[in-house]
Amino acid sequence: MSDPRVIVCAGGGGVGKTTTSAALALALAARGHRTLIVTIDPARRLAGAMGVPITDVVTRVPMPSGGDRLWALMPDPRRSMRTFIDHLFADEPEAKARVLANKLYIGLADAAAGVHELVAMNLVARAATDGDFDVIVIDTAPSRHAIDFVTYPARLAALLGGRTVSWIAGLAQRAGGEAPAPKGLLSWGTGRVEHLLARVTGPNLVRDTADLFGDLALVRERFVALTRRASELLLGDRVAYALVAAPTAAARDDVLFLAARLEKLGRRPRAVVLNRADTHPAPWARALREGRAVGPAITEVLDALEQERLSRATAADGLSRELGRQLPWASIVRLPYVEATAPEAIVAALSTELDAHLAALLPDAG
Ligand SMILES: Nc1ncnc2c1ncn2[C@@H]1O[C@H](COP(=O)(O)OP(=O)(O)O)[C@@H](O)[C@H]1O
Ligand SMILES: [Mg+2]
Known part of the structure; x- marks a missing residue:
């Protein structure tokens, strides 16, 4: 076929x-x-x-x-x-x-x-x-x-196949208080981002964003396969x-x-x-x-x-x-x-x- x-x-x-x-x-x-x-x-x-x-x-x-x-x-x-x-x-x-x-x-x-x-x-x-x-x-x-x-599927597949999703998923876990924060510069960077986002949008949106990407990360392979196709x-x-x-x-x-x-x-x-x-x-x-x-x-x-x-x-x-x-x-x-x-x-x-x-x-x- x-x-x-x-x-x-x-x-x-x-x-x-x-x-x-x-x-x-x-x-x-x-x-x-x-x-x-x-x-x-x-x-x-x-x-x-x-x-x-x-x-x-x-x-x-x-x-x-x-x-x-x-x-x-x-x-x-x-x-x-x-x-x-x-x-x-x-x-x-x-x-x-x-x-x-x-x-x-x-x-x-x-x-x-x-x-x-x-x-x-x-x-x-x-x-x-x-x-x-x-x-x-x-x-x-x-x-x-x-x-x-x-072009959307290719762009999304690249995004999902890349590191962004893991990074945001990590953020999700920390927002849930389940995992230790990364150390060093990355920790400072993500802390800054979270802080800034929270100031602009309110704490709930940051939490919702982090949760959503965390759950999406669970089904990433299926998502990437479909968007590639x-x-x-x-x-x-x-x-x-x-x-x-x-x-x-x-x-x-x-x-x-x-x-x-x-x-x-x-x-x-x-x-x-x-x-x-x-x-x-x-x-x-x-x-x-x-x-x-x-x-x-x-x-x-x-x-x-x-x-x-x-x-x-x-x-x-x-x-x-x-x-x-x-x-x-x-x-x-x-x-x-x-x-x-x-x-x-x-x-x-x-x-x-x-x-x-x-x-x-x-x-x-x-
Ligand atoms: N060749 C045609 N002759 C007569 N009426 C047509 C023709 N092509 C489309 N129509 C009519 O024009 C209207 C708009 O068509 P539609 O296919 O919905 O346009 P679009 O999808 O581009 O918005 C419909 O009512 C359709 O039945
Ligand atoms: Mg139409």
Whole structure:
């Protein structure tokens, strides 16, 4: 069993990342790839339409074609931390109880930016180990900085694999009065740090911090193994980045910004997906125009619609050319505007379109 290939979809808010990711996963599954779609920021309506609950558990998605190769992981940002802790501390129930009651943990789980992404990626790492997937499609959060999360696991693994954790764990024991303080300069240094921290934050926070790291040190190996695996999946040689954009100036700027961030990480987007780039002429419009009884008012509406369709296509053509110049190594994939309101209908229509572009989006098998 080889590692799954990974496609990370990123882009500004509202451009259709979640919809496109779901459509891509559906198209891959329809071609026989065992596919997992992960949405870090699930859209409730879409999850409902796909028949998937928003939970931390990998769930099979019923496919319209009756296939059985599609799964979804849509962790709820509010609950995923708890699931992760349950897994991490599976063999350390007492430490787990302490962590869950730890005020710092409660604050972190609620507030820290990036915590959800990190936790979600650790859930993905676990799913990749347990689940035998061919491809994992990851739909990121709607933020310009969303792409940065790919570096969190590696950074955290380095931190946890290093000496910081033991040092803080040692601090924890002393805060609990269980171990003698180290001697010499280190003792002076840590004493200073504790004293300073306590002055700034109050004694309880120091204690909570020390306790939390002490308990984390107990499960460090499991934590490091998972974060390393997550990092391999996100930054290894079996990953491709797809940037999703709408044909607007703002979305173009988002794409160029994200491409520059990727470049900093030594990565390049494999593809740019221009969503809502084209409008197929509506069948009803053609039928109306061809009908005999069309009055001038209706002709005017039809002309306006046609104008809008043309200007959308012109904008998309211009954007395709510009992105082609700026990101010559990326394939440009154009997706139409789908005239439907039901999210599953839009996903189904886009997955049919994406079927012709799978090679442009999939990372090389390596
Ligand atoms: N190609 C498309 N044609 C028509 N509607 C679309 C298309 N792509 C996305 N949508 C709709 O646009 C809205 C936003 O899409 P979503 O995928 O949630 O965006 P994002 O994840 O980037 O915030 C949804 O209601 C979705 O159904
Ligand atoms: Mg989304």
